[in-house]
Amino acid sequence: MKLNVFLSPLIVDELYFTGKTTVVIDVxxxxxxxxxxxxxGVKEIVPVASVEFAVKVSGGMFGGQTLLGGERNxxxxxxxxxxxxxxxxxxxxxxxxxxxxxxxxxxxxxxKAKFSEQLFICSFLNIxxxxxHIISLNTDLEIICAGRYNCLSLEDSVCAGMLVxxxxxxxxxLEINDSAKAAIIMYEKFGxxxxxxxxxxxxxxxxxxxxxxxxxxxxxxxxILDTVPYYSNGVLKKQNSK
Amino acid sequence: MKLNVFLSPLIVDELYFTGKTTVVIDVxxxxxxxxxxxxxGVKEIVPVASVEFAVKVSGGMFGGQTLLGGERNxxxxxxxxxxxxxxxxxxxxxxxxxxxxxxxxxxxxxxKAKFSEQLFICSFLNIxxxxxHIISLNTDLEIICAGRYNCLSLEDSVCAGMLVxxxxxxxxxLEINDSAKAAIIMYEKFGxxxxxxxxxxxxxxxxxxxxxxxxxxxxxxxxILDTVPYYSNGVLKKQNSK
Numbered sequence: 109m110k111l112n113v114f115l116s117p118l119i120v121d122e123l124y125f126t127g128k129t130t131v132v133i134d135v136x137x138x139x140x141x142x143x144x145x146x147x148x149g150v151k152e153i154v155p156v157a158s159v160e161f162a163v164k165v166s167g168g169m170f171g172g173q174t175l176l177g178g179e180r181n182x183x184x185x186x187x188x189x190x191x192x193x194x195x196x197x198x199x200x201x202x203x204x205x206x207x208x209x210x211x212x213x214x215x216x217x218x219x220k221a222k223f224s225e226q227l228f229i230c231s232f233l234n235i236x237x238x239x240x241h242i243i244s245l246n247t248d249l250e251i252i253c254a255g256r257y258n259c260l261s262l263e264d265s266v267c268a269g270m271l272v273x274x275x276x277x278x279x280x281x282l283e284i285n286d287s288a289k290a291a292i293i294m295y296e297k298f299g300x301x302x303x304x305x306x307x308x309x310x311x312x313x314x315x316x317x318x319x320x321x322x323x324x325x326x327x328x329x330x331x332i333l334d335t336v337p338y339y340s341n342g343v344l345k346k347q348n349s350k
Numbered sequence: 351m352k353l354n355v356f357l358s359p360l361i362v363d364e365l366y367f368t369g370k371t372t373v374v375i376d377v378x379x380x381x382x383x384x385x386x387x388x389x390x391g392v393k394e395i396v397p398v399a400s401v402e403f404a405v406k407v408s409g410g411m412f413g414g415q416t417l418l419g420g421e422r423n424x425x426x427x428x429x430x431x432x433x434x435x436x437x438x439x440x441x442x443x444x445x446x447x448x449x450x451x452x453x454x455x456x457x458x459x460x461x462k463a464k465f466s467e468q469l470f471i472c473s474f475l476n477i478x479x480x481x482x483h484i485i486s487l488n489t490d491l492e493i494i495c496a497g498r499y500n501c502l503s504l505e506d507s508v509c510a511g512m513l514v515x516x517x518x519x520x521x522x523x524l525e526i527n528d529s530a531k532a533a534i535i536m537y538e539k540f541g542x543x544x545x546x547x548x549x550x551x552x553x554x555x556x557x558x559x560x561x562x563x564x565x566x567x568x569x570x571x572x573x574i575l576d577t578v579p580y581y582s583n584g585v586l587k588k589q590n591s592k
Contacts, residue, residue, distance in 0.1 A: 261528055
């Protein structure tokens, strides 16, 4: 079994993913928020790669049941109902709704991987559920980290390393690339205390400055959700509701 | 003092480097070869970002004292006098000559950083010389790793981490980005045995397959050279011959 990690979406072309099985990771906060929203009963999430497209898509396509959500540079976007904090995506607010979702790094990573045959959304919140699902598929895997403004982010790298380690525990040694080896090393260094890790990363520090420390605490919650979001025909849904 | 590491040149724009002090690392093998050639008395090296430009530049600009050197995808380029192995750049062959040099990843990284106010070339061979020179400059620093086909490479990341660690030993805690933290962790994991590291990296394995294991041994030679190559007006020269 071959496994490649990409620590930033910029470094790989979208056509690379054609026919592949791919996992997207953006711990702070897009994939943590997506997993939460899907666990809380959202009908579907439409990830988009630009704010302009979010506004365009939301205009009537899904009727009155559509919400705009996301952030640009950590801030809620003007005219959007929801930001990028998982706490905004409660059952009461989003159950049964369609959400058109944009984030600075996360949804761009999903867009980059859109030609994958199978595409799943991972965070610390649902990492064992994702690992078990990949184990059941028994296929080669690409893991793409959203990173931050095209650079790697420690939190995404550690999450990728944890996922690779879980797969290696099951499959034994895998054929992995240098970035996967780097991710495992970062996981071995920081994986025992995710909340402390999130507080020292570039993105974590900016979120704390903007009043989102509670988001860091929540996003460090290991395996609190059992949801496997998958992407198909332009939307994200719950795997078992396929 | 602020220090940023970029684990791949793709993720940053060339204008970012305007006015900065920058170190370029491509352990296998461009920066190891450049340091060797400059230590062996080459007059100057003209790093170019494309083979076509290498051929164009070499045509008469430097008269009969010009050699073409480099590689594309590990192989010597047709019509080029020299490849990318440091063993080809002996004193007898290159002393006093100008070399127009191209490599798949390394010279692209140098080209990306060309607007830097000061630009230096680092490998394991001259890492302490580079660290001491940066310490004498006492300035903010950018470290750009050539990586491999836009992804990080373990050997460049470990070399960057070693350089950051040397600077931290002198200056105390620096303000560093996530990629610099990742590089330090990779250095702590692999830094004690560079030759073994080079043998397990993606690029190292391919070089071994192509018969270049001796190059790996040579490129792992810590501080065997005291040369600080710097870039100015389109050419690389020895710092102390400025």
